[in-house]
Amino acid sequence: MDLLNTFFNWPVFRDALPLLLQGLWTTVLLGAVSILLGFVGGLLLALLRLYGPAWLRTLTRIYIDVFRSIPLLVLLVLVYYALPFVGLRLTSFAAATAALSLVSCAYTAEILRAGIEAIPRGQFEAAGAIGLGFFSTMRDVVLPQALRIVVPPLTSNCINVLKDTALASVVAMPDLLKQATQAQALAANPTPLIGAAALYLLLLLPLVRLVGYFEARHRAATR
């Protein structure tokens, strides 16, 4: 009975729910914007990494390696707390979006590169032989096939980005976790944290399932 009152306190949960939902919305928005920017940046990086001039290929490789190595929390703190010293003061949303997308586009670039490299040479040759230019070859022939191959790892990356949004609470971002901790402090009861955990699961479990589904479908298609 005591356990129930402590962790699953209905009145506390009901009071905290509007705050939690606000937090959830912020989390989803932050995740979606970062995933989108990460994809656009990742695509650009992947193409430069594969087809750019030599110096640019080296540069993108360094970028990709660096941003896959740096802990996201460290990067986030750097962006939010260090950049103001050089006069660049970002809102917590902008700082979190920047950190998340900088890292996400490094991962996305590697995923897309693998997908593009998996396309047989004959596809490039056939596209070249009918006179398609680079952009048309990519848009019409290579990327549609490459994207299909990398749907599972891309979805995995989206899950990681969504999960990592919780780190944004460190820079005072009113995301789901931040709202939950605040509600917990207010109510002197951990139920809002349980609620937040449940909401995270509600958001992410279907996506995890989706990756499994895509992988199974891909296995079936390539068998």
Next chain:
Amino acid sequence: MTALIHIRGLCKSYGSFQALHNVDLDVSAGEVVVVIGPSGSGKSTLIRCINLLEDYQGGEVRVDGEKVVRGKGLAKVRAEVGMVFQSFNLFPHMTALANVALGPLRVRHMPKRAAEERALALLDKVGLASHAHKLPGQLSGGQQQRVAIARALAMEPKVLLFDEPTSALDPEMVGEVLDVMQNLARTGVTMVIVTHEMGFARRVADRVVFMEAGRVIEQAPPDSFFRAPREERTQAFLQAILQH
């Protein structure tokens, strides 16, 4: 009269292996040239140099007077040179119709309607109008290769290159592809064909080119080529393949 395809002193090597030694070849408009020779003799390499799918180290290739080199003009030359590959290389995520329409749509900037009409007409020409909306994976090898021929034709190229177009096919499908090619030859399309189908070469070629070890050994009209080859190596090759 200048040749449609003009190759002079073509040299190509992979590392220390020289695949082409000083190859000269001219192909006139409307001519059907069949290139034969043992595996590794450089025949595929030769025709892949014509649209620069292979880079080469020496010599020059001209298509309709235009020098084929890397750079801005390359896509334009390639649009004038159709190519049919051994492994079809259809775009697997597009229907047969979309495969054929893509070139006219993107390279010739035709309106979608017109490009698809042309594509359908060409699919009809190769006997596949009823398969227009299938994906390559739903078609047999012979059907895929006929779609690939239609795709090359859609650009209205000045010349069509065939790189062993029937080598990846099951025997029962070779005929349907060769029939399409023979019909094209009759309508005056300029063609350069690398193949092992000697019967086809005999029936359809205006000229047969025999290559060995990266060199053109002999070329002649099919009649005299098959009946009375002059070079010893040609004789040996023909004897080896025509024995059974």
